[in-house]
Amino acid sequence: MDLDNIQEPASSPIRDMSDSSNFFFDLSPAKTISPRPARLQPRHRRHSISSATSHKSGGSARHVTRMSSCDEDITAVRRAAFIEGRKNRLAARAVEREEVLARARTGIEGASSKLAELQKSIAAANVAREKMLATVTSACGDQVAKAKAKAAEMREKRLEEVRMMKLALEERLANAAKRREEMRKTKRTSRPSVGSVEEKSPERKVLRREVSEVERRDAARVIQRTWRRSEKRRAAQAFFGLGVDVSAVHELPFEELVYRFQDQKVLKATIRALKATGLVGDEEPPMKQMEACRIFLSSYMILGHPEEILSGQGEREQELVRTTNILLRAFENSVRSPASSVDLLAAWPSYLVAFRSWKAHDSAILVEGMAAQYAELSQIWETVKDSEASVADEYKRSIRNNQLMLLQKIRKLAGEDTRKVVGKAIAEAKKRRKELKKAVEALPKPSPSRTRPESAGSARNSGSARQEFTVPATSIVANYGVNLSNRQLMHELLLDPNFKLEPPEKSPLEKAVETQVKRAFFDSVREGLRNGEEEDWIPGLAKDVRSRLLRLVVPDSPTAQMISGALDLTVIEQQCRTRTFDYQRFCEQVVHMMRRLCAPFRDEMVQGCLVPAAAEDRVEGFVECAKAILEVLDVLLLDHANFHLTIAAPMLLPEAVAYERKRFDEDVKAGRASLESTKKWLQAHAQEATQTAESRDPEGVQHPKSKPTLSPVFAAAMVDVVVPDSTGTLPDLPETFHLDVDRIVEYRQTAHKITVVATLILHSKNLARAGSPQQDWSQLKERLWVILKDGQTTAEHLTSEVQHYIGSASTSSSAADNLVSRVLDGSDTVFKLLRRRLRAYMEAWLTAGLARGDEPGSRSRPSQQLAAAASGMEELAGELKRLGEKVRKLGEVNRDCYGGLYDGILRDRPLSALNVSFLFKRPQFQSRRPCCQITIRSIPRVTLDSDSPW
Incomplete structure (x- = not known):
């Protein structure tokens, strides 16, 4: 549709x-x-x-x-x-x-x-x-x-x-x-007369002219060849006339050979000889000619002194020596005879390839070593930059100068890659430092239990609990031959953050025994070498030297590989069996490596090891040189240990308190240590403090402020450890001071010397004549102090010194002897009085809080107490202050580590048995380090109230 x-x-x-x-x-x-x-x-x-009806209608x-x-x-x-x-x-x-x-x-x-x-x-x-x-x-x-x-x-x-x-x-x-053909065809005739010669001379002149025209090129070639040979002969005479040949460089010392090769006459004669032999062309620029000259002269140095030039016996070094031999043999044959230079021209490229390969490898090792030194200087600056301003500036200036010098040397070898090489070395150094930090972090961390109120508050604010880590079984400095455990090392760092390892002091007997043992050992080595027993002694000495050198470098580093390759024990054993071991070369090689590893201020000491090696007796020189090398290596190991300890100290200090406390707790739990002496020591002083407080409160008011606190109790107990009333024995020391036995013995001896010297000075003042002029008693103090430091001092020495100073007419010899005897045995009244004052002085140091800045001589109350306690010992004010600072530091460290343990000891015993009601207040002095606590497993945990000081 x-x-x-x-x-x-x-x-x-x-x-x-x-x-x-x-x-x-x-x-x-x-x-x-x-x-x-x-x-x-x-x-x-x-x-x-x-x-x-209507419906039906129309x-x-x-x-x-x-x-x-x-x-x-x-x-x-x-x-x-x-x-x-x-x-x-x-x-x-x-x-x-x-x-x-x-x-x-x-x-x-x-x-x-x-x-x-x-x-x-x-x-x-x-x-x-x-x-x-x-x-x-x-x-x-x-x-x-x-x-x-x-x-x-x-x-x-x-x-x-x-x-x-x-x-x-x-x-x-x-x-x-x-010529042979002409002579064969020419008929033999008799010699002509003079007249006939004159008559035939015009014809002969014409014949000569014709010959010169025909053979002009041949004659020119002959003349040129003859001239070249003559020039080569004159160049060889000029070169060898300077005394440069293979046999001469072996006899010349290395320094003299370097000086001779820097002479301009030698350089010019060498360039002339190289031109004559065809190794250098006349059309090449002067810089290229001089470079070729220096490379060629290096062959004589390599062949004459390989131990100074070559750093090892690797494949590159062996190939370089082989090509050097071929080159020099061909060169001498070429310049000394009119023979062809084919062998020389063929040996020169091979030598250049081997030389440049070895130089590139050696330059890489040198650059790596200098870059590592640059990185170590940066680490040293990171360690010391927080020191005092003057010290930091001095370090900064010195480190900057050394780094600039290293950068210039690295730039000559590395060129445009200098920044890349240095950056890589610094990154590797930081990586190693992080690894060291991770190893240090394996130390135990404090748990949140048994903390002080302020520590607990800070823990709540941080919202994070620390973990417990496993401590390394070996000591941090064990690799450097230092017999010091981690626990001892941590304790020393707590007492002195700038602690440095020192060679242990030995008694005269120990020194004598050590000298005899070393003498017997090296006498045996000397006798064995003279009898041809090199295989029995030299490999052992080489192994000992190599192990000590390897401790100074990073494992598997290029330097460590170089040391292992240079001191290959298999090669040394083979040389000993074949009687080809070179004593002089071994010593020079070891000293060369030591100079590369030591600090600059140790260069003279290291170089001195080679002095005995120059002796006429080859065996005697080697034995003395080996003895010197081993002694210097011990010093270098100690230097290296101190360097690494300086780097690790900032990371170790925050964990030292917790680490020492945990280790002591493990000893107690394992039964290696008990707490009997500690409990007796602490509870005895607590009982004494309680009795003193009760005697001061006869009415029994027991006001809270009059109740004894833990701070003076600990101070009195600490003074009793350092300055006892009578001569104490070391077994009576508390177990918490077992790491400080030698230190406490030193403090006791110092306190005893202070008391003896002060007592003798007071008696000398009383014995001096009233009309005598004013004397400087500090001189007597210095002389008496020096005498007492000698372990062989007797009473007669002190008596004679006192009489000499105050005058022999002032007192009789018997009276002076009696006085000194009473002072030394402790029965003198003045001695007892000064000893009590010394104890009061130490107790004031521990309780007055001088760590906050008070100094003797100010008008603060603690300083006035110190001045009163030191009355009669004014000449020994410096010794008193130094001893007080050491005792205060020891008390702080001991209280930081074992304060919780002391609190538990006093609370575990019923208070009625002590007849004391302690009001535990916060101590008057605090440690400037953070208080690190750990979980105590061997001692039951005690619930502390809010007023506990620990």
């Missing part, structure tokens, strides 16, 4: 609105037909009275006719509306289709443009790639072309030399054959 050709009726009640999709129906004809809507007529008729027939006509009109209107709506929907669908097609075309065009841009970028990338490849290819091509051109030039040069030699030989043979 064609919807487009449908036409509406002219009288259609539908009105089309072209601007919208709505249709309007005109209902006016219906109104003219019926006064009311037709749909209402039946309804009204049903409800009317006369509906039945009016109803007319009504039906009108209704049917209206229905047809409505149907037509509906049909037209339906058709119009369908047309509109089809039109909308066509518009939508066009939009979809337009969007599709737009998307295809956008994708095409993107694809075109992508293809363009890919093409540009390909062009850039091709350009880069072309650049790389051209650069590599240039290098390859240069190498090929150089090789071709050398090849052509050698071929030309060979060709010229062949031509010369052929010419000589041809001339010889020609």
Whole structure:
């Protein structure tokens, strides 16, 4: 059905609105037909009275006719509306289709443009790639072309030399054959007379002229060859006339040989000889000629002094020595005889290749070593930069100068790669330091139990609990031959953060025994070497030296590999079996490696090891040199241990307290240590403090401020350890001081000397004549102090010194002897008084809090107490202060480590047994280090109240 050709009726009640999709129906004809809507007529008729009759009337027939006509009109209107709506929907669908097609075309065009841009970028990338490849290819091509051109030039040069030699030989043979043929054809005649010669001379002149014209080229070649030989001979005479040959360089010392090769005469003569032999061309620039000259002279140094030049006996070194031998043999044969230079021209390139390969490898090792030194200097600066300003400035200046010097040397060898090499060395040094830090972090960390109130608060604020780690079984410095455990090392660092390892002090008996043992050992070595028993002694000495050298370097580093290769025990044993072991070379090689590993200020000591090796007796010189090397190696090991200890100290200190406390706890748990002496020591002083407090409170008020606290109890107990009332024995010391036995013995001896000297000075003042001039008693103090430091001092020495100072007429000898005897045995009254004052002085140091800045002489109450306690010992004020600082430091460390243990000891015992009620207050002095605590497993945990000081 064609919807487009449908036409509406002219009288259609539908009105089309072209601007919208709505249709309007005109209902006016219906109104003219019926006064009311037709749909209402039946309804009204049903409800009317006369509906039945009116339904059957003729009016109803007319009504039906009108209704049917209206229905047809409505149907037509509906049909037209339906058709119009369908047309509109089809039109909308066509518009939508066009939009979809337009969007599709737009998307295809956008994708095409993107694809075109992508293809363009890919093409540009390909062009850039091709350009880069072309650049790389051209650069590599240039290098390859240069190498090929150089090789071709050398090849052509050698071929030309060979060709010229062949031509010369052929010419000589041809001339010889020609002369032989002429002589064979010429008839033998008698010698003509003088007159005939004069008559025939014009003809002979003409014959000579003709010969010179024919053989001019041959004559020129002969003259040139003769001149070259003469020039070569003169160059050889000038070169060897300076004393430069293989036999002479072996006899000259290394330093003198270096000085001689720097002489301009030697350099010029060498360049002339190289030109004469064809190794250097006249057309080459002077720099190239000088470089070739120095490389050639290096061959004599390598062959004459290989131990100073070569760092080992590897494949490169052996190849270099072999090519050097061939080169020098060919050179001497070439310049001393008119023979051909083919062997020399063939040996020179091989030597250059071997020399440059060895130099590159040796330069890499030197650069690596200097870069490592640069990194170590940086680490040293990181360690000392927080020191005092003057010290830090001095270190900074010195480190900066050394680093600049190292950078200059590295730049000469590495060139543009200097920054890269130094950066790599610093990164490796930081990596090793991190590994060391990880190893240190294996130390135990404190747990949150048994912490002080302030420590607990800080732990709550941080919100993180520390872990427990396993401690390394070996000592941190055990690798350097130091017999010091980790626990002792941590304890020494707590007492002195700048602690340095020192050689142990030995008694005269120990020194004598050690001297005898060393003498017997080296006497046996000397006797064995004289009897030809090298295989029994030398490998052992070499193994000991090598093991000590390897302790000074990083394992598996190039330096360690160099040491292992230079001191190969298998090679040394073979040399001993074949009787080819060189004593002098071994000593010089070891000293050379020691100089590379030691600090600059040790160079003179290391170089001194070679002095005995120059002795006429070869065996005696070797034994003395080996003895000196072993002694110096012990010193270098100690230096190296101190260096690593300085680096590790900042990481060890925060963990030292917890580590020492945990180790003591393990000893107690394992039964290796008990707490009997510690309990007796601490509880005795607590009982004494309680009795003193009760005696001061006769009315029994027991005011909290009058109750004793732990701080004075610990101070009194500490003083009793350092300055006992009577001569104490070491077994009576508490177990918590077992690491400080030697230190406490030293403190007791110092306290005893202070008391003795002060007592003798007071008695000397009383014995001096009243009218004598004012004397400087500090001089007497110094002399008495020096005498008491000597272990062989007797009472007679002190008596004579006192009498000499105050005058022999002031007192009798017997009275002075009696006085000194009473002072030394402790029965003198003044001695007892000063000893009590010394104890009071030490107790004031421990309780006054001088660590916060009070100094003797100020007006603070603690300083006044110190001044009162030191009355009568004014001449010994410096010794008193030094001893007080040491005792205070020992007390702080001991209290930091074992304060919780002391608290537990006093609380575990019933307070009624002690007849004391402690009010535990915060101590008057605090440690300046953070208090690190650990979980105590062997001692029952005690719940502390808020007033606990620990």
